[in-house]
Amino acid sequence: MADNTKSKSTSKSTSKTWDASRIPDLSGRTAVVTGANSGIGLTAAAALARAGAHVVLAVRDLERGRVAAATVTGSTEVRRLDLADLSSVREFADAWQGRPVDLLINNAGVMMLPEQRTADGFEMQFGTNHLGHFALTNLLLPYVTDRVVTLASGAHRLFDARIRFEDLDFTSGYNPNRAYAQSKLANLLFTLELQRRLAQAGSPVRALAAHPGYAATNLQSHAGNPVARGFMKIGNRFLAQDDKAGALPTLYAATQDLPGASYVGPDGRGEMRGGPTLVGRSAAASDPDVARRLWTVSEELTGVSWPLGAGERVAAQR
Numbered sequence: 001m002a003d004n005t006k007s008k009s010t011s012k013s014t015s016k017t018w019d020a021s022r023i024p025d026l027s028g029r030t031a032v033v034t035g036a037n038s039g040i041g042l043t044a045a046a047a048l049a050r051a052g053a054h055v056v057l058a059v060r061d062l063e064r065g066r067v068a069a070a071t072v073t074g075s076t077e078v079r080r081l082d083l084a085d086l087s088s089v090r091e092f093a094d095a096w097q098g099r100p101v102d103l104l105i106n107n108a109g110v111m112m113l114p115e116q117r118t119a120d121g122f123e124m125q126f127g128t129n130h131l132g133h134f135a136l137t138n139l140l141l142p143y144v145t146d147r148v149v150t151l152a153s154g155a156h157r158l159f160d161a162r163i164r165f166e167d168l169d170f171t172s173g174y175n176p177n178r179a180y181a182q183s184k185l186a187n188l189l190f191t192l193e194l195q196r197r198l199a200q201a202g203s204p205v206r207a208l209a210a211h212p213g214y215a216a217t218n219l220q221s222h223a224g225n226p227v228a229r230g231f232m233k234i235g236n237r238f239l240a241q242d243d244k245a246g247a248l249p250t251l252y253a254a255t256q257d258l259p260g261a262s263y264v265g266p267d268g269r270g271e272m273r274g275g276p277t278l279v280g281r282s283a284a285a286s287d288p289d290v291a292r293r294l295w296t297v298s299e300e301l302t303g304v305s306w307p308l309g310a311g312e313r314v315a316a317q318r
């Protein structure tokens with residue numbers, strides 16, 4: 001398995017001209033996109049459906065999901081998934097009934113919220129962005145045939161980003177920025193360890209990560225701090241790219257022939273905007289020991305464990 005965890009991309013893998021029109025024919029394939037009722041998730045879902053995939057919009061509000069699906073041309077289905085409630089994640093997986101999932105796009109996310117807990121008592125950003133997707137991926141993995149793409153962020157390098165094993169839920173002093181950074185660092189470490197496990201199990205499935213740079217979506221509107229929200233409003237207007245450009249790294253990671261554990265982001269200055277390319281990650285996001293420890297802790301917290309034995313292939317039948 002090739003590994004790009006520490007290297008910057010070469011010009012060969014950069015594709016300034018790559019856009020959604022270059023997605024290959026996805027007829028007969030199924031994609032599950034979490035948080036597909038708005039922003040990057042909806043844009044990515046629409047592009048995958050346009051390319052012929054059957055797209056499952058996995059959303060926490062069915063009505064808003066249906067409204068979103070009505071804007072998409074192609075084959076879609078709306079299913080309820082609340083990543084902040086592990087019983088909802090289990091219900092989603094139980095109802096799946098063994099159909100193949102060619103692409104699982106772990107897109108949903110919340111950012112810099114005021115202190116809140118998930119239904120299971122976890123800090124909301126870690127619980128939603130990481131633990132919910134961790135559980136979902138492991139429960140669906142026996143049916144995944146091609147790849148798992150997880151949305152991370154440039155914030156995995158910011159705000160003193162580290163996995164606070166001693167206090168994952170920030171019980172001894174909540175900081176919304178640090179909690180977001182921890183959750184996005186966790187998304188990258190999850191991808192690293194998932195790819196290692198897939199390779200060890202002899203699975204053809206690949207785990208990749210992507211980040212959109214800075215894209216104007218609903219994400220920024222939930223920030224608890226009004227000053228931060230004000231800055232982000234201005235940023236959305238003058239700095240951010242739109243959600244179509246923001247979805248390109250996701251789509252590139254989902255459909256191009258890239259090595260497992262690749263991380264895709266925009267190729268512009270500071271990875272804020274631009275065409276999709278392979279990008280680097282922080283040293284903290286490349287640490288295999290921390291990735292393994294996070295995996296073990298996530299198994300304990302969610303009660304969901306690795307589903308594939310050594311040499312086991314996907315169970316899904318076409």
Ligand SMILES: NC(=O)c1ccc[n+]([C@@H]2O[C@H](COP(=O)([O-])OP(=O)(O)OC[C@H]3O[C@@H](n4cnc5c(N)ncnc54)[C@H](OP(=O)(O)O)[C@@H]3O)[C@@H](O)[C@H]2O)c1
Nearest residue numbers: 035038039040082083084108109151153214215217218219
């Ligand atoms: N926009 C950026 O500049 C940026 C930068 C770096 C990384 N990202 C990442 O990109 C991803 C997509 O974000 P976005 O910018 O497209 O923001 P967005 O428009 O706010 O979309 C986030 C989606 O996640 C869903 N979601 C939130 N909590 C959920 C839960 N408990 N269960 C299920 N779905 C839930 C939201 O559903 P509701 O509509 O019901 O809230 C929404 O559909 C996130 O992972 C984010 O961290 C974005």
